[in-house]
Structures are given as structure tokens and as C-alpha cells.
Amino acid sequence: QFQMIRHEELECLESLGQGSFTRVFLGRKKGLRDGEGYVTNVLLKVLDSNHKNCWESFFEAASLMSQISHKHLIHVYGISVHQSNNIMVQEFVKFGALDLYLKRGHSVSVSWKLEVAKQLACALIFLEEKNIVHGNICAKNLLLAREGDQTSGNSPFIKLSDPGISLVMLGQDVLMDRIPWVAPEVLEDPEHLELDVDKWSFGTTLWEIFSGGKVPLQGLDLHQKLQFYKKGHWLPRPDWTELADLICQCMNYQPELRPSCRTIIRQLNGLITSDYEILHAAGTSLN
Ligand SMILES: Nc1cnc(-c2cc(N)nc3[nH]ccc23)cn1
DSSP: OOOBOOGGGEEEEEEEEEETTEEEEEEEEEEEETTEEEEEEEEEEEEOGGGGGGHHHHHHHHHHHHHOOOTTBOOEEEEEEETTEEEEEEEOOTTOBHHHHHHTTOOOOHHHHHHHHHHHHHHHHHHHHTTOOOOOOSGGGEEEEEOOOTTTOOOOEEEEOOOOSOTTTSOHHHHHHTTTTSOHHHHHOTTOOOTHHHHHHHHHHHHHHTTTTOOTTTTOOHHHHHHHHHTTOOOOOOSOHHHHHHHHHHTOSSGGGSOOHHHHHHHHHHHHHSHHHHHHHHHHHHO
16 A cells, blocks of 8 residues: 655655654665656655554554545555664655744745645645544644745745644653643544544644744643643633634544534635735734
């Protein structure tokens, strides 16, 4: 269910960061296309050697992404197993993770943010139609393939990364650390993941996109994060009421009350046309 890649075809370059039980590197993949040798930039996702017991889940994520293809989902070339290394080979997305991009203080417009949100919602509709739970929707897993800019006016383009090690395999501590991205019901029963868990995370990701890459609940320890859910708290509301309402609807503690993906897209389209966009745009050009 996925391509096996020989390690001779791969070259590992600098480290780019880490995920849950994985590290990511920039790499090169050699290949042949109609007799022509060529080299592609790739992202190498390496499973930590002390989490080898997760290799099935690691490759399950690779297999999942290999079997579905959508313009807003990351392309997985395949996997490479060599000596003690389990490596997932993914397309390299030029501008990297959205959370870091926003943290770096790129000033992006409201319509830029809404476009990114809409593209993520499209990816979720696609997964929902295939009854696939992603389980790890967050700004860190949104990769920016095209910056889009104010001058040429072309819009940004994002790709949703693979879910990584399944929530089921992660310890309770890792799950708690993923508050407020992980849906509350997952902490009760990580075995039964429903599509609704992705809607909750969509709400958190929407909050990230409109909060300039701020980390929600930063500085809270695991106990305090758990209390946040126990007390049914919500994230600080953005000052745009319609947006805040959409985030709260997605982050409904009752999974069945969260909006369908289609409703989410409709509400996002409503936000795009709402007068706030004009007012806010005026605001940004004034300050
Ligand atoms: N599938 C992926 C995933 N991450 C990247 C990436 C690109 C970049 N310029 N800086 C980075 N820093 C960390 C990750 C990353 C690329 N492709």
C-alpha cells in the first residue's frame, strides 16, 4: 500500500525539527524519469529509535496518505527501512509549517487567513467523505506551499500533513499535552475516534490562524490543561464575533453538536463577505 524506497536513493541533509516520536530532516531523493536521472527535495520523517513499537502506526499514517490524494493533502512518496531507521518520505513543502510562519510575524490579511481556513476545510470535507479521521489537525501540520502576497494578490496554498503516530498509540501524557487541539472525548476514550474529533481541532486551528500563531493555553501544565476541559472552558474569544462563534461551535464539548464540514465552509464563506473584512482591512491599512 505504499512505495518502498531504497536508502541509496535518499540523502539526508539538515534537521528541520521534530514531532511526536519523530524527527524531520530536509533530504534529497534520486530517481529516474524516462531514463533521465533527477533529484528531488524531500522531507524525511524519521521515527525515534526509542519508539520503534510505534512503527506500525507510523507506517499506517504513511499508508493512509499514500492511498488518498488531494491537492490540500501532503504527498507521501513512500517509506524506507534501513538498519534501524524507519523513514517516511514526503514531498518537501517550501515555506514549512504554518504555526512557525505566523510566529515569524508575516503580516497576513484577513482574507489570507480565511483562504487558508477554507483550504483546510476542503481537506476535511474530503477526509469526511472517505470516513477518515485525521486526528492531528493543527497549524503545525499545515504546510505552506505558496505564500500568496498582497501585491500580486495570489492566494496562499496549504497542504495538510500526515497525522503521525495515531492518538491511540500516544500515552495519556502526550494526549493531555495536545490540549486544546485534542477533542475532550478522546481523553475519555482514545480507542473510539469519530470524525467529530477533527472538527474540534479545526476550531483550535482556526483560533491559531487568527491569533498570529500564538500557542493556545501556553504555559499551562498537564494538570491545568486537564482542568481546562474538566471545567468546560473555552479559548479566549477573538474580537470578531462571527469568527468567535464559529470557533465555539467547532469546539462544542458535545461532539454531535459540532457543525458538519459543509456548514463550516458555508460559515467561512459568510465571514469572507461580512463587512468585518472591509472594516478590518481598513483597520490594517490604517495602523
Ligand atoms: N512536508 C514538509 C514538512 N515540513 C517542511 C518544512 C519546510 C521548511 N522550509 N522548514 C521547515 N521546518 C520544519 C519543517 C519544515 C517541508 N515539507
